[in-house]
Amino acid sequence: MRTTAVAGLELTAFTTGSAPLPTPVKAAVELLDEGWDAGIRALDAADGTGGAESAAGRWLEERQPEGIVVLSGLGAVVGRGRGSDLTPVLLESHLAAGSRRLGRIDLAWLRGADDETPIEETLQPLAAAIESGRLVGWGAGDADAWSLERLLAEADRLELPRPSFVRVRLNLLERDALRDLAPLAAGEGVAVVAGAPLGAGRLTARNVAAEESAAEAIRFGAPRDTPIDAELERLIALRTLARDLDLTLEGLALAWLLSTPAVASTIVAPRSKAEWDPVHEALERALDAEALERVESLL
Numbered sequence: 001m002r003t004t005a006v007a008g009l010e011l012t013a014f015t016t017g018s019a020p021l022p023t024p025v026k027a028a029v030e031l032l033d034e035g036w037d038a039g040i041r042a043l044d045a046a047d048g049t050g051g052a053e054s055a056a057g058r059w060l061e062e063r064q065p066e067g068i069v070v071l072s073g074l075g076a077v078v079g080r081g082r083g084s085d086l087t088p089v090l091l092e093s094h095l096a097a098g099s100r101r102l103g104r105i106d107l108a109w110l111r112g113a114d115d116e117t118p119i120e121e122t123l124q125p126l127a128a129a130i131e132s133g134r135l136v137g138w139g140a141g142d143a144d145a146w147s148l149e150r151l152l153a154e155a156d157r158l159e160l161p162r163p164s165f166v167r168v169r170l171n172l173l174e175r176d177a178l179r180d181l182a183p184l185a186a187g188e189g190v191a192v193v194a195g196a197p198l199g200a201g202r203l204t205a206r207n208v209a210a211e212e213s214a215a216e217a218i219r220f221g222a223p224r225d226t227p228i229d230a231e232l233e234r235l236i237a238l239r240t241l242a243r244d245l246d247l248t249l250e251g252l253a254l255a256w257l258l259s260t261p262a263v264a265s266t267i268v269a270p271r272s273k274a275e276w277d278p279v280h281e282a283l284e285r286a287l288d289a290e291a292l293e294r295v296e297s298l299l
Contacts, residue, residue, distance in 0.1 A: 001013050001014070001038075001039045001040070001283065003041075004191055004264035004265065006069075006107065006137065006164050006165050006191045006264065007106075007107060007136045007137025007164040007165075008136065008137075009069045009106060009107065009136055009137070010041070010067075010069070011042050011069055011165075011191065011193075011264055011265045012039065012040050012041045012042050012265060013258055013264075013265055013266065014035070014038070014040045014042070014258075014265060014266055014267075014268055014279060014283075015040065015042035015043065015044050015069075015071065015193065015265045015266065015267045015268070016032055016035035016036075016040050016042065016043050016044070016267075016268060016269070017043075017044045017267045017268060017269030018032060018043070018044070018045055018046075018055045018056040018059075018269065019031050019055065019269055019270065019271045020269070020271075023055075023271050025054050025055045025058060028055030028059075029055050029058050029059045029062070030273075031270055031271070031272075031273070031276070032055065032056070032059040032063075033059075033063070034270070034273065034276050035268075035276075035279075036063070036065060036068075038276070038279065038280065038283065039283075041065075041067050041068055041069060042068070042069040042071065042265060043056060043059075043060075043068055043069070043070050043071065044071045044072070044267050044269075045057070045060075045070055045071065045072045045098070045102050045105075046072045046073050046098065054101070056070075056102060057101040057102045057103070060102055060103050061103065069106050069107065070102055070103075070104060070105055070106045070107070071105070071106065071107045071108070071109060072094075072098045072102065072105045072107075072108055072109075073094075073108070073109055073110075073111050073141060074086075074090075074091050074094045074095065074098075074108045074109070074110055074111065075090060075091060075094065075110050075111040075112070075114070076090065076111060077111055077112055081115070082114065082115050082116050083112050083113050083114055083115050084110070084111050084112035084113060084114050085114060085117075086110055086111075086112075086113070086114035086117050086122040087114070087117050087121065087122075088117075088121050088122070088124060088125045091122065091125045091126070092125050095108065095125070095129055095134060095135070099134060104134075105134070105135060106135070106136045106137075107135070107136060107137050107138065107139060107164070107165065108126065108129070108135055108138045108139070109138065109139040109140065109141045109165070109167045109193075110122070110138070110139070110140050110141050111141050111142070112141060112142045113140075113142075113143070113147050119150065119151065119154040120154060120158060123151075123154065123155060123158060123160050123161075124160075126138045126160075126161065127160040127161055130161050137161065137163075137164040137165070138161065138163060138164065139163050139164060139165035139166055139167055139190075139191075139193070140163050140165075140166045140167070141166075141167045141168075142167070142168060142169070143166045143167075143168060143181070144176075144177075144180070144181055145180035145181045145184045148163070148166055148181060148184060148185065148188075148190065149184065151163050152188055152190075162188075162190075163190055164189075164190060164191065165190060165191040165192070165193050165264065166181065166185055166190055166191075166192055166193065167193040167195055167267075168181065168192065168193070168194065168195060169194075169195055169196040170192070170194035170195070170196070170197070170257070170263065171194070171196055171197050171198060171199045171203060171253060171257070172199070172203055172238060172252075172253050172256055172295070172299065173199045173202060173203065173231055173234070173235075174196070174199060175299065177192065178260070178262060182262035183262075185262070186262060191264035191265070192262050192263050192264055193263075193264060193265045193266075193267065194257050194263050194265070194266040194267065195267050197253055197254055197257055197266050197267070197268065198250055198253055198254075199253075202229060202231070202235070203235070203238070203249060203250065203253040204249060204250055205239065205248060205249050205250065207229075207235075208232070208235045208236060208239050208249065211228055211229050211232050211235070212232070212236065214228060215228045215232060234298060234299070235249075237298045238252065238253075238295075238298055241294055241295065241298065245285070245287075245291055246285075247281055247285060248277070248278055248281060250277075250278035250281075251277075251278040251281030251282050251285065252287075252295070253278075254266065254268070254278055254279060254281070254282035255281065255282040255285060255286065255287050256287060256292070256295055257282075258282050258283075258286065258287075259286065259287045259292055
């Protein structure tokens with residue numbers, strides 16, 4: 001499995017995310033074993049739920065895996081026009097709690113942007129943690145090109161460590177990051193880590209079948225409280241292409257990300273053993289130039 005250097009650490013092409021609640025911790029630990037056996041050497045430990053971090057912490061403590069890179073999120077999404085809380089007090093608290101539960105955090109990523117806290121105040125605890133050895137590097141979560149530019153400029157102005165990666169939603173249906181953010185990141189030496197590779201379930205065979213059935217029922221007068229997915233035709237076409245390539249839709253979605261040069265690593269968080277199958281598909285069935293052209297023609 002290919003790797004990309006991020007803050008001096010080797011990040012594998014896939015990063016395992018710990019399965020969130022309601023997956024039992026014991027089952028989530030066993031799912032992490034599958035990722036390790038597949039050659040994945042990066043773990044995104046926290047998704048904002050205690051269950052996910054508890055499973056990751058138990059796995060790290062019991063398995064003592066060598067060479068694993070541990071990522072974890074810092075800050076809290078609060079909304080109300082502010083976005084996220086990235087105050088120094090909260091970041092220090094999350095760093096301390098995460099290190100205690102996980103044993104260590106190598107790469108921390110910020111949960112969004114804080115419209116009230118000055119960037120300088122957010123960067124200070126990250127810099128202190130790197131200087132003291134509690135962190136190796138840090139990244140921005142849910143960043144666009146404009147916010148990444150601001151972070152880079154402020155870090156340079158203050159002579160503090162720059163972000164070494166960005167963690168963004170990126171999949172076959174959500175590709176905006178490839179247009180503006182990815183070129184900027186590449187030029188600045190910032191790695192791109194793709195989250196939500198299946199579009200929060202939209203890029204799954206189960207979802208496409210359900211949407212197809214609902215659309216057919218509506219045609220015959222059945223009521224529906226929520227609209228049909230606006231990308232249903234494209235989803236059906238992608239599913240058909242996946243079948244032509246002897247892949248599942250999920251496998252195609254992950255294989256496309258593996259074949260996208262701008263993406264350093266893709267986060268996968270299977271909630272069952274069967275959900276590992278598309279990951280294995282993607283690793284075993286690389287998309288050639290012709291297959292990639294066919295995907296692009298649909299997008």
